[in-house]
Amino acid sequence: MKRIKVGALLLGTLSALALPVPAAYAYTAFVTNEKDNSVSVIDTEKLEVIKTFPVGQRPRGVILSNDGKWLIVCTSDDNIIQVYDTKTYQLVKTLPSGPDPELLILHPSGNPLYVANEDDNLVTVVDIQSGKIVGDIPVGVEPEGMGMSPDGKVLVNTSETTNMAHFIDTTTHKTFDNVLVDSRPRVAIFNPAGTQLWVSSEIGGTVTVINPADRKVIGKVRFEIPGVTKEAIQPVGIRITQDGKTAFVALGPANRVAVIDTETLQVKKYLLVGQRVWQMAFTPDGKQLLTTNGASNDVSVIDVAALKVIKSIRTGRYPWGIVVAPF
């Protein structure tokens, strides 16, 4: 991928006469297409798909290794995790998981990998170098969301039918607290400071914000959109800006992303995106937020500063997970 970095180019030639720079850097976004068994590769500068490559069956959760060399994909129907080279798109190796892996997260140090296995009420711990399972952590029914504290000490897993956020000590692999949240929790994420844990409840229609220090609920975010039925508001994906001030929550079949002030927990704005929006990812510079819209087969691109949807990009069928690489 020899794409010229426009920002650098402008700086080099025009020096300080910088135009109001659009998303200056060309990053690479990887989108798993659940129905097509493929990954769409998006150039975030051109805002178009530059390549689609085949992967295992029913790809869903996707992350990058810390060095950016590996794309790590849950191929749920193969009951395995596949590792692809982010430059050549070739399969590097596979990693074991329990049955039906869905979401995963890396320890901040880059290893191990924690995988939620929906089908057997376990979080599996995998050493990504040796490819060996190094631990299993029993959690609630249908584990799904995986959040990691910035210091890497606490892993939080949500279980969809048990409706809890399970706090797990990453050194002992033991659950040390369980917090009940609203129905069908999907995603858990810490804010960058590690002072808030956000958990989305798809059926409950809320986001619960928990203080990780004492595991008390700080507050709940509720959503109300004129003309959209209460049943259609199904929060799933959550992303929080690097400054910790703004959270974005994908509302599923409400086809909107809510923009939330993390201090007041009030919704500031709803952004109309594609249909059944689930997962999201920031570009590394934090200027764009990309959303996967499963039912409309596209990715919406949100300008984070302007809070505007600037483009939708056609992907494969049922785009599910998304991750953006810093190159």
Next chain:
Amino acid sequence: MANGNAERAHSGGMIACLRRGALFASLAAALAMAAPVRSLAEDAAPPAAAAPAPEATAPAKADETAPKVAVIPILLARELREEPLPLSLLDLPPKDLGLAGAKLGITDNNTTGRFMNQEFTLETIEESDPAKLIADVVQKVDAGMHFVLVDASPATLLKLSDALKGKEALLINYALPDDSLREEDCRADVLHTAPTRSMLADALAQYLVWKKWNRWLLLLGPTEKDKLYADAIRRAAKRFGAKIVEERTFTYDSGNRRSDGGFEQVQQQIPTFTQSAPDYDVVVVADESSLFGDYLPYRTWDARPVAGTAGLVAESWHPAIELWGGTQFQNRFKRLADRTMRPIDYNAWLAVRMIGEAAARTKSTNFKELVDYIKGPSFEVAGFKGVGLSVRNWNGQLRQPILVDTPKMLVTVSPQQGFLHQSSVLDTLGVDKPETKCKAYTQ
């Protein structure tokens, strides 16, 4: 595929098989009714009596202090009744119909329970004598089992409710679709996870109308249940603007469900039965016991799709649905029961999950607290249907999306887009608050 059709639940069937003795007798006396009545014995063996089903998964402790575990016992009461067997070998009722769903509910509740220090247990009473069943349940309730899942005839269910009057008991009907039990005969101590006939008919009607198949040929069987289903279809047609162009009752004496050969005559009979109908778009069949309905697809005089209790069916669950995380749920059930999940299993699972959800949310095992919570405005249980399910506060019915499907695949989920409601779109299915005849909840 049963459409929430409770009476298929049991596998008696001996009398019924005999009763059907002469389906095509007029056409073929020569064909001996050779099918041995006992040939179905493998599925018709009487279920083991009153075997307690201990589901006590040892509660794992989240910490070392070993807090006290509170136990919530649940009773499942089944009245074993003689019912005709369905036409298809695939539809023969398994012995643990419903019970297996309840067991899965207990397992799911206990996985959550181990974090809450709550434990759920299940005990079963299976009895063919209604009086004895009622007496046994009353005894269990008196002994402290306050939550009772019920699969019984409408009459027995009502008698049971009467017998428990004044006691701390909540009955959950997971089997019967009768609207009357939620309307004129409703009881404040009876909740219903099984969808009503009117909910099923409305779910089907919304899709047929969306498809613009507005002209229906209604074919109904001779039984009381078929008449009730046909009533629900007529009501749905009126509500959603469809027209029943003609009604025909299937009056042929139904025969044994099995004989060597048999298709030759069905192939002749069904076209004749459906001949010379006014123009119509779809056959809607009301045959809850599957005595003839499953013969209709691909055999009608005109080339028309079949919907109702056969062909395209509305029901609470389907063994092939994988939406909303359903795959894991189906897998869990298959591992537990060694078969696929049927609507009645799903309804029973939901009943147990409702109790589990209330216990987790209230952090209580107090009967009254749990019941108030379940009936209250903040109650919601997830049931792999994409939205939260809650209880209608005018008749105790669990509101829920309804699947519309064929034997192998999901076709759609109702309510359909565009059918609106001022409070919940789920209330476009079935009897809505302004129409209810139920008084028990307003007193």
